[in-house]
Amino acid sequence: METARTGRKWKLPFVLGFVSLLVVLGFKAIQASTRLPNDLSVVFVGFTNNPTGTFRPIRVIIPPTGATGLCALFRVGNVGSNRFIAFETIAGEQKTERGWEPFQVSGVGGSVWTPGYSCLYAVPWPTGVPTNATWRLQLRWNREASRWGKAINLKLRRELFHDSKYYHATSSEVIP
Incomplete structure (x- = not known):
């Protein structure tokens, strides 16, 4: 007991x-x-002149405004394991003796990228940035609602599950 x-x-x-x-x-x-999550990867891989968009063997995307002359090539990818992402370039930044200074750039953007997807983006050399200057891209991105969240939203005809908040990412540096 x-x-x-x-x-x-x-x-x-x-x-x-x-x-x-x-x-x-x-x-x-x-x-x-x-x-902070790190589902978006933007890595500078090299230079090209007057690129054209291709689908195979490697997809190369040209901005809607076109890409002529010297361009930087970035490998952009969704390195997350289970969520779709959307992203856009918000600015470029040039490295100066005072630090990183922003400038306008026609850059990288995309939506509904599946996990593991990547391709190359040709970004025209920014106007006003010397060809011997170091620069990079600033981007913002978010994760889309999960598959289950979207299915529930569709079934209920209400948006109960939202896309995630926006995160910021910086590309690797373009070093001539």
Whole structure:
């Protein structure tokens, strides 16, 4: 027969272990929520002159405004494992002795990119930026609602599940 004192001996370690587990899980959740995702990869790979858009063997995308003369080639990809993304270039930045200075650029953009998809983007050399200058792209991107979230939205005819907030990404540097 178990006494009240013996029952308390088992409860205390169990409660302390359970509380410890909750604290550890709480810290892990906070750490994961403060870590920025990195589903968009934009890497400078080289230069080209007067590129044309192609689908094979490697897809090369030209901006709607065209790409003539010297262009930088960026490999752009969705490196996330399970979500579609949309993205756009918000600015270019030139490296100067004062730091990174923004400028307008006709850059990279896309929507509904599947996980693992990538291609090359030809970005015309920015007007007003010397050909010996170092520069990079600033982009913003977001994840689309999950497949299940979209299906539920469609079924209910209401948008309960939204696309994620916007994140910012920086390309690797174009170094002549």
